[in-house]
Amino acid sequence: MRLKDLAEHLGLSQTTVSRALNGYPEVNEATRRRVSDAADLLGYRPNASALRLATGRAGAVGLVLRGADELGPHMSEFLSGVGSHMASREIDMLVTTVATHAEELSAYRRLAASQKVDAVILHSPTTRDERAELLLDLNIPFVLHGRTEIGHPVAWLDIDNKGALQRATGHLLDLGHQHIALLNGLKGQTFAEHREQGYLAAHAASGTPVERALMANGVFTDEAAFRTAQAMLERRPRPTAFLAGSMMTALGIFRAIRQAGLELGRDISMIAHDDVFPYLNADNMYPTMSTTRSSIRQAGTRIAELITQVLAGKPVADVHELWPVELVLRESSAPVR
């Protein structure tokens, strides 16, 4: 099956079919889906190698990870999503690991010079991200997972972290909780700043004073969360509810609650942010875990699609997606005792 045959079958021009398959924004969603379905049905696969020869493209998207630890559960789920889009397109992911911030910047320069990648996925942005500025200077197309403010338009996809925390905090306040602990990500990371804004906004809206001692920033590991939650549970008045930044954070808090002789969902409430790890299901926990939920894998898949669009010429100022976050209430959140 050649492109020509597929186009004839559909009664469309080869150009339209090619654009539809490559995710060009000029083709509307209905046509794109019709073409994509027909291609699947008839077993049409674009010849990526030929395309690459013709376009001079590298056929790879780059990711630079700082510290091998960055390839943890969040990143691997995200990359699974990116990979599921790339799989049928013969596009690879070029993953570079570096030890320091300086090495990270060098790695981007090296990627630009080597022409090993057509585009880059930039992740875990800070509120004013130097790497985004460098990529603009180097003229490498990129899509940002998250947001940053650098005074130039960039392509991005983010989840509504502020809205998510505002709703979760508001719900706990409605349940009568007055001492709500926030185990947030690292200071300076945009997502953590947005979550803090949501937490503060909900307190302001209900007229409840904020206790700074209950706001912590750290990495999302079981161990770090355990220590932080343990210390907070020794305070008086004790926090009656926790907002956990990730499911790993939730595991650590859960352990601290149990070790303090308290019961989750009765003595203490918790709402955790759930990136939807297939191996840590909030529904399967005991008690089941209330969550703010957004699939980081789906975000990866969509960012891979957006990269295709940016490479096809879509202006980056038009590539801005803010995803809403679900609030899923289960057994771990209950009225204050």
Add this chain to the structure above:
Amino acid sequence: MRLKDLAEHLGLSQTTVSRALNGYPEVNEATRRRVSDAADLLGYRPNASALRLATGRAGAVGLVLRGADELGPHMSEFLSGVGSHMASREIDMLVTTVATHAEELSAYRRLAASQKVDAVILHSPTTRDERAELLLDLNIPFVLHGRTEIGHPVAWLDIDNKGALQRATGHLLDLGHQHIALLNGLKGQTFAEHREQGYLAAHAASGTPVERALMANGVFTDEAAFRTAQAMLERRPRPTAFLAGSMMTALGIFRAIRQAGLELGRDISMIAHDDVFPYLNADNMYPTMSTTRSSIRQAGTRIAELITQVLAGKPVADVHELWPVELVLRESSAPVR
């Protein structure tokens, strides 16, 4: 700092220093460490780009993943280890995701044709792995994480899965357990076959009959393990101990035990295989989890080193490493009640 300066500082020839830094087997371990320490101390960094120009190398190692799901917790820990070796050497990982077995084989052919990688890491081998045969045909250097029997020598690193399960099973038998469930990996995967051999050997050594209904094969997710363990706990006589293939498997079994109104470490024992995920610590569980332990991240780092050696000319028949596995006893394994 140039190579020449480093060699003069050490009183060694440039050739020896270069070989030491590139992991050539001709340089003994003491010298290799001395050179590596001096390079770190003096801030010497080999010029990877120049090396690449001179050697014609791609500066990347390839990994093909079948199904985006394969980029789960085990693979990301393993890649963290690979990445930590590559980070200071300006070597990248080229990750290709594919949907089917046929696509996987095509991906290796494509990698060979594109010359995008210098070597490949082959993982999750079956007992007779077609991909290893293909890589030999394609003449791509590779190191196998695990073992396979294809009638040709290949470079590999594996952990002693048979020995690990033999010891863990033997320990449970010594504690008086007669009905020990094994939640193993997928049939046909070498590591799962080896683990089964260890389980059977321990039973044979103690003269305890094996119950086939307590031997299960499946994926290592919380959910799959929960269902399998739940069904097994409904049998009479009930299993009094579980061998869990991974920490994710252990979480699912733990949930099934609790849901059956039983207590881990008292009514039921468990020993889990621990790949040492930083976010799921066996010591931090409640009760603490007895494990067979081997760091999959360290395996990744070592495989990256072995690749350097293979590329430097070390015969693959000499690159065989079988790592012992620790048995770490904690609260989850106890005498049968």
